[in-house]
Amino acid sequence: MSSLLQTIDVNKKFGGLSAVTSLNMDVGAGDIIGLIGPNGAGKTTSFNLITGVYTPTSGKVIFNGQDITGMKPHAITHLGVARTFQNIRLFKEMSVLENVLVAQHMRMGANIFEATLRLPSYLKKEKHVHERAYALLEEVDLVEHAHAKATSLSYGKQRRLEIARALATEPKLLFLDEPAAGMNPQESVELMDFILKIRDQFNLTIVLIEHHMQLVMGVCKRMYVLDYGVTIAHGTPEEIQKDPKVIEAYLGVE
Known part of the structure; x- marks a missing residue:
């Protein structure tokens, strides 16, 4: 499957703080990819870097074969990238x-x-x-x-x-930032079916941030896990569930 989106060693610093470090994502056309991690892990910042809200300190963002690093949000939207926000x-x-x-x-x-x-x-x-x-x-x-x-x-x-x-x-790539936030369990289940439906119906590629693990495990083909801006794991939902680094990031260690 060909890559629709690639981030190549993308970094973002705010003053002396590294919010995102060496983000390397590869999203194939038609994929549903999850971006997960504890609060403050750099997930929304990563979305902002890809969609033009922030300009990377270094690294590249490639969409559909074109370097979109540092482009304005409206120009990136015009190329076929759309998003929702954590706060509606x-x-x-x-x-x-x-x-x-x-x-x-x-x-x-x-x-x-x-x-x-x-x-x-x-x-x-x-x-x-x-x-x-x-x-x-x-x-x-x-x-x-x-x-x-x-x-x-x-x-x-x-x-x-x-x-x-x-x-x-009319996007090719849709970013969903915590789409299940504030929803009750029944609404979350319906949302899972809805995401699969629009992916197929509108020929979309979807990347989503989500804390609702049942939803993200149910719809995502692959997942990236961030912690303090660093990618600590990447793989299938089954691989992610068993990864010691992911368990430590979410649950801590004794």
């Missing part, structure tokens, strides 16, 4: 539908002249964008809430809306 970041004053619509503007291909004059070419694109937004809401079981305010949704449904908004950018 919806447009709170917008409706559910509007949250999905706003994410599609980068793919709409309209210019100011077309939009200002409401030319037929613009109206056709606008119609297509609305149809696709409704279709995405249908896929995440939110279409009945299309005109409700985003903040009126339950926590689990807000998570689904955030994923739908990410899907609206």
Whole structure:
């Protein structure tokens, strides 16, 4: 399987603190990869380095054969990388539908002249964008809430809306930062099925940070484990469960 994403000796320092040290990930097209570790291990920082929120101190990030190291987040999104956040970041004053619509503007291909004059070419694109937004809401079981305010949704449904908004950018690679955070056990089980469904339906590659071990072990083909910014293990869920370094990082030693 060909690599869609590679991080090559990626390092990030904040002053004298090494937040991430020699991150080497290899993510194949169609993979679902887990990035796990104790709190403060550098997981979200790693996401931020790949998606352009932070610029690596050294090392390279290669996506789909292109060096994207240090590119701006919007440029990386345009290439086909999308993400959700540990703390849900919806447009709170917008409706559910509007949250999905706003994410599609980068793919709409309209210019100011077309939009200002409401030319037929613009109206056709606008119609297509609305149809696709409704279709995405249908896929995440939110279409009945299309005109409700985003903040009126339950926590689990807000998570689904955030994923739908990410899907609206037409990604090849989707980063999910603790998608099960705040969910009850039943919602977490449903989320596991949902992640597998969207991977297949949208031909996605997915990398996720998750503390919910049942979920991450259930959906991930391979896993990377970070501790204090250092990769301490890499392998299948079965290998990770038995790794002494992972057990020590999570449980400590006597």
